[in-house]
Amino acid sequence: MTKSLSTFYQAAISMNRTLSLDEKDHLRIILCKGRVGLMNAQVKVDIISGFLGAGKTTLISKLLRESFSGEKVVLIENEYGEVGIDGPLFREKSVEVWEINSGCICCSLVGNFIEAVLEVVKTYKPNRIIIEPTGLAKLSDVIKACQKAIAQNNVLALNMVATVVDVLNHPSYLEEFGDFYQDQIVNAQTIILSKTQDSDRDRVDKVINSVYGLNPQASLISTDWERFRGDDILEIVELNRGLFSWISSFQNNNLKKLNPKLFEFWGVETDKIYNQSQLNIYLGALRNEEVFGKIIRGKGLLQTSLNQWIQFDYVQGNYSFREARPERVSRICFIGQKMNQHMLKELFDSQPVKIKTL
Numbered sequence: 120m121t122k123s124l125s126t127f128y129q130a131a132i133s134m135n136r137t138l139s140l141d142e143k144d145h146l147r148i149i150l151c152k153g154r155v156g157l158m159n160a161q162v163k164v165d166i167i168s169g170f171l172g173a174g175k176t177t178l179i180s181k182l183l184r185e186s187f188s189g190e191k192v193v194l195i196e197n198e199y200g201e202v203g204i205d206g207p208l209f210r211e212k213s214v215e216v217w218e219i220n221s222g223c224i225c226c227s228l229v230g231n232f233i234e235a236v237l238e239v240v241k242t243y244k245p246n247r248i249i250i251e252p253t254g255l256a257k258l259s260d261v262i263k264a265c266q267k268a269i270a271q272n273n274v275l276a277l278n279m280v281a282t283v284v285d286v287l288n289h290p291s292y293l294e295e296f297g298d299f300y301q302d303q304i305v306n307a308q309t310i311i312l313s314k315t316q317d318s319d320r321d322r323v324d325k326v327i328n329s330v331y332g333l334n335p336q337a338s339l340i341s342t343d344w345e346r347f348r349g350d351d352i353l354e355i356v357e358l359n360r361g362l363f364s365w366i367s368s369f370q371n372n373n374l375k376k377l378n379p380k381l382f383e384f385w386g387v388e389t390d391k392i393y394n395q396s397q398l399n400i401y402l403g404a405l406r407n408e409e410v411f412g413k414i415i416r417g418k419g420l421l422q423t424s425l426n427q428w429i430q431f432d433y434v435q436g437n438y439s440f441r442e443a444r445p446e447r448v449s450r451i452c453f454i455g456q457k458m459n460q461h462m463l464k465e466l467f468d469s470q471p472v473k474i475k476t477l
């Protein structure tokens with residue numbers, strides 16, 4: 120598959136026009152005009168952005184599993200709250216993880232971030248640094264922060280600026296978070312749609328039109344991730360680069376930052392042991408906005424019995440569980456608006472309370 124794809128990209132590139140692979144390989148990849156160019160990066164800097172719960176961590180896990188063979192990779196992970204949940208996920212993979220928590224690398228932690236990048240280069244001498252900003256980060260500011268780090272060490276080169284777009288929630292995020300949400304799309308060099316397997320064709324097409332309308336320059340990947348490998352994604356992104364022209368034209372337009380006060384964070388570390396069927400009820404109950412406020416995103420790494428741990432992911436009312444490796448303590452965090460933190464505490468950090476499910 121990689122071989123035929125490569126040939127196809129080359130053809131697209133040499134023709135320098137927009138092509139869709141839809142009919143051919145059932146892949147729907149739109150290559151943009153004028154984005155071709157190679158860089159001899161000594162340390163590639165890849166930014167993988169996307170709104171809360173879009174699928175950044177899932178995509179990075181896939182890339183780590185299926186790509187980068189022989190490369191030394193360091194992941195700089197920025198989680199919004201103090202309770203890091205995703206870090207342990209990566210520990211089992213062959214990657215060094217730097218966590219920067221309790222703030223955003225695009226604003227309050229920009230200095231820490233630049234220091235971290237420079238320190239990572241010195242300490243690990245990696246081939247590639249992957250940066251996963253929080254879902255609330257403003258991509259144009261993350262790019263600026265990377266450029267500042269690059270200006271201080273010319274061994275670094277910006278390689279990939281990708282944004283993961285959740286097709287299930289794109290329309291509502293666009294409406295609710297407007298300019299801020301658009302900033303992640305407008306400034307991406309590659310846009311990778313997630314959750315397309317859970318959407319019908321019509322919805323995916325509408326999201327493609329919307330995204331493409333916002334950023335006609337971007338390459339867009341809308342295939343279900345199960346159907347192609349991390350290597351293929353990298354190939355699309357890295358072949359279709361032309362970053363130099365793109366960097367100089369990236370959009371900032373003095374957009375207002377998303378007011379962090381609009382969002383609240385609640386998290387807890389606890390040695391409580393949870394019961395999965397109860398958790399099912401609790402997470403289902405969170406849909407009740409009148410009681411809990413608006414819960415946009417939640418995650419937890421929880422102990423369910425002596426040796427059993429699970430991770431849950433909650434995104435806009437949908438949630439899933441998967442097995443996890445044992446940790447020191449259970450951790451939970453939620454991000455939302457006008458959240459009823461008292462009720463969250465009652466539910467997840469105290470004795471079970473009686474709740475009404477929707």
Ligand SMILES: Nc1nc2c(ncn2[C@@H]2O[C@H](COP(=O)(O)OP(=O)(O)OP(=O)(O)O)[C@@H](O)[C@H]2O)c(=O)[nH]1
Pocket residue numbers: 169170171172173174175176177178205253254312313314315316317344416432433434439
């Ligand atoms: N079905 C489906 N689920 C997905 C896909 N991508 C991500 N998910 C699920 O969406 C949830 C959130 O995914 P994450 O990868 O943690 O999202 P994230 O962007 O890192 O989230 P934040 O940590 O909030 O920034 C998890 O339950 C994933 O399993 C996808 O392409 N298809």
